[in-house]
Amino acid sequence: MRLMRIVPAVAAGLLIxxxxxxxxxxxxxxxxxxxxxxxxxxxxxxxEKRFDEIGWAADIRTARKLAAEHDRPVFLFTxxxxxxxxxx
Amino acid sequence: MRTGPFSSTDVIKRLNASFVPVYAVNEDxxxxxxxxxxxxxxYNRIYREALEKKxxxxxxxxxxxxxxxxxxxxxxxxxxAKTKELxxxxxxxxxxxxxxxxQPLVEPKAQSAPSKHDKGSLVLHLAARGLGGxxxxxxxxxxxxxxxxxxxxxxxxxxxxxxxxxxxxxxKLATRLMVHVYPVTENNDPxxxxxxxxxxxxxxxEVKDGVAxxxxxxxxxxxxxxxxxxxxxxxxxxxxxxxxFEPANGKIRSLRLVTDGxxxxxxxxxxxxxxx
Numbered sequence: 001m002r003l004m005r006i007v008p009a010v011a012a013g014l015l016i017x018x019x020x021x022x023x024x025x026x027x028x029x030x031x032x033x034x035x036x037x038x039x040x041x042x043x044x045x046x047x048e049k050r051f052d053e054i055g056w057a058a059d060i061r062t063a064r065k066l067a068a069e070h071d072r073p074v075f076l077f078t079x080x081x082x083x084x085x086x087x088x
Numbered sequence: 089m090r091t092g093p094f095s096s097t098d099v100i101k102r103l104n105a106s107f108v109p110v111y112a113v114n115e116d117x118x119x120x121x122x123x124x125x126x127x128x129x130x131y132n133r134i135y136r137e138a139l140e141k142k143x144x145x146x147x148x149x150x151x152x153x154x155x156x157x158x159x160x161x162x163x164x165x166x167x168x169a170k171t172k173e174l175x176x177x178x179x180x181x182x183x184x185x186x187x188x189x190x191q192p193l194v195e196p197k198a199q200s201a202p203s204k205h206d207k208g209s210l211v212l213h214l215a216a217r218g219l220g221g222x223x224x225x226x227x228x229x230x231x232x233x234x235x236x237x238x239x240x241x242x243x244x245x246x247x248x249x250x251x252x253x254x255x256x257x258x259x260k261l262a263t264r265l266m267v268h269v270y271p272v273t274e275n276n277d278p279x280x281x282x283x284x285x286x287x288x289x290x291x292x293x294e295v296k297d298g299v300a301x302x303x304x305x306x307x308x309x310x311x312x313x314x315x316x317x318x319x320x321x322x323x324x325x326x327x328x329x330x331x332x333f334e335p336a337n338g339k340i341r342s343l344r345l346v347t348d349g350x351x352x353x354x355x356x357x358x359x360x361x362x363x364x
Contacts, residue, residue, distance in 0.1 A: 025328065025348075028293045031303045032330045038346040039360040043215050044228040050095040052199050055104050055192030056111060059123070060130045063110035066193045067155045073181055074153040075107040076134065078146075079165070080114050083090050084199035086229035087276040 044086075051084065091227040093171040102178045104192040107152075114147050138162050150174075152181050160184070200230045202364070208237035210340050214268050216359045223321075223355025224271030224314075231268040235261065241338035249292055249300050249335035257288040257304070269347065270312045270323050271357035277316070284322070285309035290331060298336060304329035304345060314353060325350035329361070 026034045057063035060076060067074045081088025093099045103109045116123040117131045134153065138145040143162040145151075150168040152161045161181060168174050181187075202211045214231040218224045235243065245255035266286055267278035288306035295301075306327035313319045329345030345361040 025305070025326075028291075028303055031293070031328060032301065032344075035329055035344050035346050038358070039344055039362055042217055042346070042358045042360040043362075044217075044230065047095070048091065048228050049198075050100060051090050053100050053104075053196050054094065054109050055194035055196045056109050056199060057194050058110075059127050060110055060112060060134070061127060063108045064130070064153070064157050067108045067153065067157070070108070070190070070193055071155045072106060072108050072187055072190075072193065073155065073160070073185055074151075074157070075103055075109045075178070076151040076153065077089065077109075077111040077149075077168075078114060078117075078131070078151070079089070079111065079148050081274075081276050082113060083094075083111055085231065086090055086227055086272060087231065088090070 089165065089169055092169050093174045096171045096175075098175050099171060099178070102175065102182070104196070105189040106182045106187045107178070108193055134159055150177075152177075154185060200232070202232035202234055205234045206237060208240070208339075210235040210237075210240035210243070210343065211364045212265060212343065212361050213364050214265070214359060214361045216269075216271050216357060218271050219350075219356040219358050221355035223351075223353025224273055224357055227272055229272045229276075233265050233268065235264075240340050243331075243340070243343075244333055244335075244338055245290065245292070245302075249295060251292055251294050253292040253302075255290050257290060257306075259286060259288075262286060262288045262306075265345075265361065266308050266310065269308055269310070269325065269327075269350075269359045271350075271352050271355070271359075273312070273314045275313050275316050280313060280316070282311040283308070284311060288327065295335065298334055299341065300331075300333050300335050302331045302333070304331055304343075306345075312352065321353045323350065323352045325359075 057066060063074045079088055112131055115121055117128050134151055135145055137159045138151060141159055144164050148165045150163040151159055154160045163177055212233045215228055217228045218226055239261055242258055243261055245253050263283055266283055267281045286308050290302045290304050292300050292302045308325050310323045312323050314321055326348040327345055328348050332342040333340045343363040347359045350357050
């Protein structure tokens with residue numbers, strides 16, 4: 001499951017400005033700006049969400065029905081955890 | 089798989105054009121899981137049929153069925169996770185079945201989504217990523233935390249709201265979010281996380297045109313085992329965020345929260361939360 005995670009991580013790392021404000025928390029009037037910047041930096045990129053570009057069927061029976069109707073094979077991936085969120 | 093072959097253009101194209109892709113979360117398909125019985129039965133049939141046909145089989149696996157639903161091949165995840173090998177497997181299946189390429193049979197859409205919720209609920213979306221130093225897997229992970237309309241109001245200060253008003257966020261409500269503040273690991277059962285220290289306080293910075301802006305500050309120390317066995321590893325972080333709300337009716341317009349200096353297992357990580 002984790003074998004292929006190194007390359008995307010390196011790519012993602014290029015996007016990240018890894019600073020910390022622990023030593024000097026921002027003033028009240030700067031807090032919102034600092035938080036918004038950090039959310040933007042850390043949010044998953046489109047490249048990291050390519051899983052969503054696949055047309056996943058809702059469940060196995062739906063996939064089988066579509067496969068029969070359109071003469072296509074079913075590709076079934078079974079896993080522990082939640083592959084759709086990366087918590088797997 | 090998610091950040092490997094399932095992020096490969098060549099794999100995505102093949103799955104969309106020649107297959108009906110579907111994934112099954114084992115937890116949902118086990119006895120007592122949330123998947124309907126008929127779904128669980130079909131999952132088990134596929135597993136058993138793969139074994140009977142001497143194909144590889146397991147819980148973390150790729151299976152391919154022909155249009156009739158018969159198992160015609162499988163791959164262990166260790167093999168399927170190699171993009172080139174998975175492409176070769178997909179091409180082999182498509183050639184064997186003489187599958188005609190076409191458009192995806194299901195419109196691609198975001199696969200990470202919140203649970204069903206009532207109008208007026210506060211829906212928080214969390215993203216976690218490693219920031220170097222090891223201690224966690226690479227890539228990103230997401231969670232959703234939903235507060236009912238009443239719970240969302242309970243996150244706000246009671247009484248008059250003026251600049252300088254301070255309050256403590258209800259620890260029980262805060263914990264629902266805090267248990268997801270950890271990097272990308274194998275153990276994703278929040279019930280196994282042990283919150284040891286937790287604070288989350290608010291301070292109103294300004295009230296303007298009926299909208300209050302409050303700053304959030306917090307701290308978290310939480311045991312989180314990397315795998316599903318005790319390893320003594322601990323999440324430690326400060327938190328900073330803001331909350332924009334309407335004091336008159338208790339409506340939250342926006343909530344954002346980020347970790348500050350988060351560490352786990354010798355590495356650094358970041359978590360960002362935003363209301364959707």
